[in-house]
Amino acid sequence: MAAPAKGTSRTAQNDVASIKKKGPGALATAYLVIYNVVMTAGWLVIAVGLVRAYLSKGSYHGLYYSIERPLKFFQTGALLEILHCAVGIVPSSVVLTGFQVMSRVFLTWAVTHSVREVQSEDSVLLFVVAWTVTEIIRYSFYTFSLLNHLPYLIKWARYTLFIVLYPMGVTGELLTIYAALPYVQKTGLYSVTLPNKYNFSFDYYTFLILVMVSYIPLFPQLYFHMMRQRKKVLASGEEHQKSN
Amino acid sequence: MKHYEVEILCAKTKDKLCFLDKVDPNSTIGEIKAMFHRSHPQWYPARQSIRLDAKGKSLKDEDILQNLPVGTTATLYFRDLGAQISWVTVFLTEYGGPLLLYLMFYFRVPFIYNTKYDFTTSKHWVVHLACMCHSFHYVKRLLETLFVHRFSHGTMPLRNIFKNCTYYWGFSAWMAYYINHPLYTPPAYGEQQVQLALIIFLFCQIGNFSIHIALRNLRPPGSKARKIPYPTKNPFTWLFLLVSCPNYTYEVGSWVGFTLMTQCLPVAFFTLVGFIQMMIWAKGKHRSYLKEFRDYPRLRSPILPFML
Numbered sequence: 001m002a003a004p005a006k007g008t009s010r011t012a013q014n015d016v017a018s019i020k021k022k023g024p025g026a027l028a029t030a031y032l033v034i035y036n037v038v039m040t041a042g043w044l045v046i047a048v049g050l051v052r053a054y055l056s057k058g059s060y061h062g063l064y065y066s067i068e069r070p071l072k073f074f075q076t077g078a079l080l081e082i083l084h085c086a087v088g089i090v091p092s093s094v095v096l097t098g099f100q101v102m103s104r105v106f107l108t109w110a111v112t113h114s115v116r117e118v119q120s121e122d123s124v125l126l127f128v129v130a131w132t133v134t135e136i137i138r139y140s141f142y143t144f145s146l147l148n149h150l151p152y153l154i155k156w157a158r159y160t161l162f163i164v165l166y167p168m169g170v171t172g173e174l175l176t177i178y179a180a181l182p183y184v185q186k187t188g189l190y191s192v193t194l195p196n197k198y199n200f201s202f203d204y205y206t207f208l209i210l211v212m213v214s215y216i217p218l219f220p221q222l223y224f225h226m227m228r229q230r231k232k233v234l235a236s237g238e239e240h241q242k243s244n
Numbered sequence: 245m246k247h248y249e250v251e252i253l254c255a256k257t258k259d260k261l262c263f264l265d266k267v268d269p270n271s272t273i274g275e276i277k278a279m280f281h282r283s284h285p286q287w288y289p290a291r292q293s294i295r296l297d298a299k300g301k302s303l304k305d306e307d308i309l310q311n312l313p314v315g316t317t318a319t320l321y322f323r324d325l326g327a328q329i330s331w332v333t334v335f336l337t338e339y340g341g342p343l344l345l346y347l348m349f350y351f352r353v354p355f356i357y358n359t360k361y362d363f364t365t366s367k368h369w370v371v372h373l374a375c376m377c378h379s380f381h382y383v384k385r386l387l388e389t390l391f392v393h394r395f396s397h398g399t400m401p402l403r404n405i406f407k408n409c410t411y412y413w414g415f416s417a418w419m420a421y422y423i424n425h426p427l428y429t430p431p432a433y434g435e436q437q438v439q440l441a442l443i444i445f446l447f448c449q450i451g452n453f454s455i456h457i458a459l460r461n462l463r464p465p466g467s468k469a470r471k472i473p474y475p476t477k478n479p480f481t482w483l484f485l486l487v488s489c490p491n492y493t494y495e496v497g498s499w500v501g502f503t504l505m506t507q508c509l510p511v512a513f514f515t516l517v518g519f520i521q522m523m524i525w526a527k528g529k530h531r532s533y534l535k536e537f538r539d540y541p542r543l544r545s546p547i548l549p550f551m552l
Binding site for chain 1: 422423425427428429432506507508509510
């Protein structure tokens with residue numbers, strides 16, 4: 001995505017630096033639009049899959065299996081967003097994005113996929129629905145923003161629906177991890193015990209408990225950060241509306 | 245002699261915080277900080293950042309008022325650096341922890357391992373050796389803090405002590421737990437591995453100490469002068485020919501030696517994390533050397549000869 005290097009002269013470096021400061025170039029923008037459109041479509045597929053499965057089954061139990069593959073594909077695909085930040089085409093913090101994406105990928109693979117017994121839990125549906133609605137709005141928000149045609153409805157939805165969706169997702173995630181605990185303890189999943197030649201041990205059961213505990217300080221911080229963002233973004237948005 | 249007037253404004257709000265009149269033009273910023281402290285006792289000099297520009301760089305304590313680009317009525321900006329703690333205090337605390345914690349695991353103090361192992365000792369001699377090496381390392385660091393290092397800044401922000409202690413104390417407890425564990429497995433290649441590891445460890449400890457002495461001698465007592473370090477008669481300092489921060493190079497080497505000696509994955513993690521941090525510091529130091537000294541030797545890399 002970066003322009004080819006033109007040697008190491010100071011002026012070339014300054015040009016690159018100023019290009020970076022202006023934001024993504026035309027090529028990067030085109031790529032990001034495609035990326036966000038594909039992701040929006042992907043999560044729509046998951047949404048439709050959930051609705052269709054619900055209608056055909058007549059109940060909301062065990063819907064995970066009907067969207068397992070696209071969920072894994074599109075949620076894992078979000079790892080690219082870390083790369084976007086690292087390369088500089090998206091002006092977000094690598095650490096923050098990395099953390100958010102990794103926590104989703106962790107839930108998807110290291111908990112739901114790895115512990116088959118939790119896949120039929122209702123808590124899985126809770127977080128899958130929360131993620132699906134959130135991601136459809138989020139990716140369409142990015143798409144429209146990149147094209148400079150952001151409908152107020154999308155902006156409003158992105159900065160309002162989280163009020164319900166975020167606690168809903170967190171509840172689903174925590175309940176799912178909690179449901180996985182007995183199976184992890186029984187089978188010793190992903191755990192290493194002493195003695196071994198690397199003198200190392202890891203107890204996945206304890207690790208999962210620590211993960212659950214970490215939600216206590218982290219969730220309020222992230223939630224109130226979104227609240228503050230909401231005040232900032234919607235306040236300026238309303239002024240724009242009024243002037244129209 | 246014409247006296248100066250100095251007004252100090254808050255860098256964030258531009259509020260007038262302090263007005264000093266009849267200031268000696270030869271006053272240093274340090275002396276002005278002391279005067280400011282008198283009118284605002286909660287802001288002791290170490291937590292004051294005084295600059296010419298609200299968003300500019302901090303002025304040094306040694307800077308003299310009349311040499312600054314100010315008129316006879318000088319406007320200076322103040323920023324609160326937050327609660328400060330002396331480097332010496334931080335170093336003593338962050339190094340004292342690992343020394344004591346490791347020994348607690350070594351002596352198998354109760355509540356760490358199964359009760360039947362309380363106050364027992366390991367049957368592997370490498371475990372005793374590792375304890376001696378680890379303890380020697382931190383005793384050396386404590387003594388260097390007290391008698392060798394000459395710090396440019398007296399203080400650092402208070403929250404650093406919590407961050408630093410978590411790192412050092414956390415990692416040393418984690419490593420010590422496994423090395424001194426009743427189910428510890430000694431190195432796969434036995435005696436040879438441990439002997440090689442010990443040689444590497446000791447070599448790098450001496451090397452690291454030699455660099456610390458060389459750096460100390462660069463700077464006369466009480467001075468904050470900055471000079472290019474060069475190799476001395478001590479062969480361990482000849483690494484200066486190839487790297488800017490050989491003290492970090494030797495430090496990584498010591499921990500590589502300790503990893504080899506204990507064959508313990510947590511030690512390998514600690515070595516890796518330490519290396520990454522020291523590499524970042526070395527790169528920064530290397531860059532500031534290059535900026536400050538036009539005749540800085542081109543052959544040198546930050547931390548690893550020819551590589552990083």
